Amino acid sequence: MKLPTMNLDGKTVIVTGAGRGIGRTLALGLASAGANIVAVSRTQEQVDEVAAEIKEMGREALSLSVDVTKMADLDNMVKKTIEQFGTVDVLVNNAGVTKKIPAEELTEEDWDVVMDTNLKGMFFCAQKVGKKMIKQEKGSIVNLASVGSKVAISNSVAYCGSKGGLLQITKVLAVEWAKYNVRVNGVGPAYIETPLLTWIKDQPDVYSKITNRTPMGRMGKPEEILGAVQYLASDAASYVTGETIFVDGGLLSYGV
Numbered sequence: 001m002k003l004p005t006m007n008l009d010g011k012t013v014i015v016t017g018a019g020r021g022i023g024r025t026l027a028l029g030l031a032s033a034g035a036n037i038v039a040v041s042r043t044q045e046q047v048d049e050v051a052a053e054i055k056e057m058g059r060e061a062l063s064l065s066v067d068v069t070k071m072a073d074l075d076n077m078v079k080k081t082i083e084q085f086g087t088v089d090v091l092v093n094n095a096g097v098t099k100k101i102p103a104e105e106l107t108e109e110d111w112d113v114v115m116d117t118n119l120k121g122m123f124f125c126a127q128k129v130g131k132k133m134i135k136q137e138k139g140s141i142v143n144l145a146s147v148g149s150k151v152a153i154s155n156s157v158a159y160c161g162s163k164g165g166l167l168q169i170t171k172v173l174a175v176e177w178a179k180y181n182v183r184v185n186g187v188g189p190a191y192i193e194t195p196l197l198t199w200i201k202d203q204p205d206v207y208s209k210i211t212n213r214t215p216m217g218r219m220g221k222p223e224e225i226l227g228a229v230q231y232l233a234s235d236a237a238s239y240v241t242g243e244t245i246f247v248d249g250g251l252l253s254y255g256v
């Protein structure tokens with residue numbers, strides 16, 4: 001019997017928001033697991049740097065400037081991926097933004113930026129890449145959720161709304177596309193040390209609130225998200241769909 005592994009040898013993986021933070025680490029980590037990477041974000045120089053590092057590892061890489069809220073950019077991303085690699089095996093839907101603003105002060109513009117990126121952008125990335133996967137009758141999509149998908153993060157109404165919605169979209173796509181052998185799952189980090197959360201370092205009271213509420217007593221590191229994403233991307237998870245793995249140092253298990 002040939003046992004499945006978490007090896008990603010020769011697979012084509014698109015990572016959105018790959019220029020920095022968790023996405024950058026995922027792009028490099030999935031490449032070291034054997035994948036060829038399409039690294040996309042709005043800032044071309046950052047994804048170019050990631051692609052250069054991946055090529056140094058001996059893998060193939062393509063870097064593209066893509067705004068996930070723009071449908072033409074997503075069409076171009078899929079077209080260029082197929083032109084270069086002929087297939088797309090995995091999509092890591094990682095691009096995301098937040099606005100730390102009290103609910104009563106949030107503007108329509110703030111709401112739209114968060115929802116357009118985290119929910120609309122995530123869905124249409126999945127849809128456009130998913131169409132190719134449906135034709136191939138094989139694929140794995142991993143959406144970056146958050147503990148904010150499950151519990152309230154104060155001053156983050158749009159963010160938590162978008163990440164709660166992402167959990168539901170993950171399940172609906174998993175149910176609709178299971179018959180095409182396209183799996184759709186999520187990974188939900190808690191507080192991870194990335195540029196998205198640099199503001200926490202400037203607010204010791206917020207930092208200690210987070211670490212006190214986290215059984216493991218610390219924030220996570222981007223590389224600690226990699227294992228869950230790699231597992232769901234790989235054939236080792238061939239019977240897993242509609243699931244979200246929370247990587248949270250125990251935060252969601254904490255009751256009191």
Ligand SMILES: NC(=O)c1ccc[n+]([C@@H]2O[C@H](COP(=O)([O-])OP(=O)(O)OC[C@H]3O[C@@H](n4cnc5c(N)ncnc54)[C@H](OP(=O)(O)O)[C@@H]3O)[C@@H](O)[C@H]2O)c1
Pocket residue numbers: 016017018019020021022023040041042043046066067068069093094095096097117121144145146147188189190191192193194195196197
């Ligand atoms: N950090 C955490 O503690 C944490 C916790 C839970 C969940 N998450 C989730 O994990 C994901 C990554 O977070 P992070 O902390 O690594 O964020 P980050 O450091 O701020 O990086 C976000 C990445 O997304 C890209 N991006 C933002 N808007 C985009 C758009 N419209 N089109 C294309 N790319 C876009 C950014 O590049 P450009 O600005 O150049 O486009 C950047 O590469 C997000 O979905 C976030 O919600 C993070």
